[in-house]
Amino acid sequence: MDRLKGKVAVVTGAGLGLGRATALRMAEEGAAVAVLDMLEAEGAAVAQEIEAAGGRARSWRCDVSNETQVAKVIGEAAAHFGRIDVLVNNAGVSGANKPTHEITEAEWDFVQAINVKGVFFCTKHAIPHLKAAGGGAIVNLSSIYGLVGAPDVPPYHASKGAVRLMTKTDALLYAADKIRVNSIHPGFIWTPMVEHHLEALGDLDEGRKATDALHPLGHIGEPDDIAWGAVYLASDEAKFVTGAELVIDGGYTAR
Numbered sequence: 001m002d003r004l005k006g007k008v009a010v011v012t013g014a015g016l017g018l019g020r021a022t023a024l025r026m027a028e029e030g031a032a033v034a035v036l037d038m039l040e041a042e043g044a045a046v047a048q049e050i051e052a053a054g055g056r057a058r059s060w061r062c063d064v065s066n067e068t069q070v071a072k073v074i075g076e077a078a079a080h081f082g083r084i085d086v087l088v089n090n091a092g093v094s095g096a097n098k099p100t101h102e103i104t105e106a107e108w109d110f111v112q113a114i115n116v117k118g119v120f121f122c123t124k125h126a127i128p129h130l131k132a133a134g135g136g137a138i139v140n141l142s143s144i145y146g147l148v149g150a151p152d153v154p155p156y157h158a159s160k161g162a163v164r165l166m167t168k169t170d171a172l173l174y175a176a177d178k179i180r181v182n183s184i185h186p187g188f189i190w191t192p193m194v195e196h197h198l199e200a201l202g203d204l205d206e207g208r209k210a211t212d213a214l215h216p217l218g219h220i221g222e223p224d225d226i227a228w229g230a231v232y233l234a235s236d237e238a239k240f241v242t243g244a245e246l247v248i249d250g251g252y253t254a255r
Contacts (some may be wrong), residue, residue: 001028001029001030002018002029002030002087002247003029003030003231003235003236004026004029004030004031004087004231004234004235004239005029005030005031006030006087006233007030007031007032007033007085007086007088007090008032008077008078008081008082008083008084008085008086009023009030009031009032009033009034009084009085009087009144009234010033010034010036010074010084010086010122010126011023011033011035011036011088012027012036012037012062012088012090012091012118012122013036013037013064013090013091014033014035014036014046014059014090015037015039015042015043015045015046015093015101015131016036016037016039016042016191016192017091017189017191017192017193017223018090018141018186018189018191018226018227018241019037019088019090019091019237020042020046020223021091021222021223021224021226021227022045022069022088022223022226022227022231023035023046023057023226024049024050024089024227025224025227025230025231026086026088026100026227026231027050027053027056027057027065028053028055029231029235030147031055031070031085031086031234032055032056032057032081032085033047033050033056033057034057034058034059034073034081035047035050035057035058035059035060035074036053036059036060036061036062036064036077036091037059037062038044038062038063038091038202039060039063039090042061042127043060043061044059046059047115047162048089049175054219055168056081057084058077058080058081058212060073062072062076063119064091064114064118064119064122065091065113065114065117065118065121066091066121067117067121067124067146067175068113070118070122070125071121071125073125074125074129075125076131078130080118083133084122084131084133084136085121085130085133085136085137085234086136086137086138086139086220087122087126087138087139088138088139088141088143088212088230088234089118089119089122089123089138089139089140089163089193090141091114091116091118092114092115092141092193093110093114093115093156094110094154094156094193094196094197095107095110095111095153095155095156096139096151096153097109097153097181097197097200099109100154100204100208101153103154104205105226107155108155110155111155111156111158111159111227112154112155112158112159112162112213113154114226115156115159115160115162115163116159116162116163116166119140119163119166120139120166123166123170123192125183125197126138127174127177127179130174130177130179131133131177131179134178135177135178135180135235136179136180137179137180137181137182137235137238138170138179138180138181138182138227139183139184139185139233139234140163140166140167140169140181140182140184141160141163141183141186141226142160142163142167142183142184142185142245143156143157143160143185143186144158144184144185144187144247144249145157145160146163146164146183147185147247147253148162149166151174153215156244161234161243162187162195163183163233163253164185164245166184166243167181167182167243168181168243171211171242171243171244172243173215174240178243180233180238180242180244181196181242182233182238182240182241182242182243182244182246183244183245183246184226184230184233184245184246184247184248185222185245185246185247185248185249185253186191186225186226186249187214187215187216187220187248187249187250187252188215188220188221188252189220189221189222189225190220190221190222190223191223194211194220196250198211203210208220214246214252215249215250215251215252216250216251216252216254216255218250219236219250220250221248221249221250226239226248229246229248233246236255
């Protein structure tokens with residue numbers, strides 16, 4: 001229960017899915033949590049759930065693609081909780097699912113603005129607070145598709161490849177400041193994003209069975225599978241881990 005005791009964590013996209021699970025598990029392990037999401041009601045509900053369980057949390061509406069808003073919210077979170085020790089860059093979108101030659105510039109830019117610039121903006125404005133705290137941890141949510149390719153969703157795959165390399169660059173840039181930066185690479189996890197993706201392809205039940213079969217363990221993952229990985233990377237248990245890729249994918253990329 002005390003793996004993150006005394007730490008303050010900022011989690012983006014924390015209203016649903018992986019972000020929600022990460023915020024809840026980090027609070028369970030003793031962290032105070034700044035819940036950031038565009039979805040105000042969902043973010044507020046997560047913060048309320050944490051507080052009802054005896055934890056500390058507050059929610060903010062935050063569009064991670066807007067640097068002014070990111071700087072303001074991260075500054076407010078640091079002022080509210082007194083420090084920032086952990087940043088989880090989770091907010092993301094999947095975007096248009098069609099071949100590269102059919103994707104518009106606007107469709108491409110929409111995904112990069114959130115999945116890539118969002119990570120950049122949040123990292124940029126969290127770093128001074130992490131330095132002031134004497135170090136800390138950044139956990140970036142990439143994907144198995146930041147490691148391997150697939151014939152679909154080109155903007156998403158490009159964005160997650162970028163996050164993987166941004167992680168390694170920042171791990172090297174800030175190691176001397178005792179700031180560790182690592183990426184998590186989930187396989188398919190049962191979240192609203194994956195559910196909507198499968199619905200768009202046709203029969204949801206058949207889509208889930210087919211997606212289950214992609215993983216050697218025989219099923220897709222649950223949000224907590226990723227959340228516990230984020231807890232580990234944020235904790236002092238991972239004090240010698242930086243620039244690493246934590247793959248949590250049911251064996252998908254082991255082939």
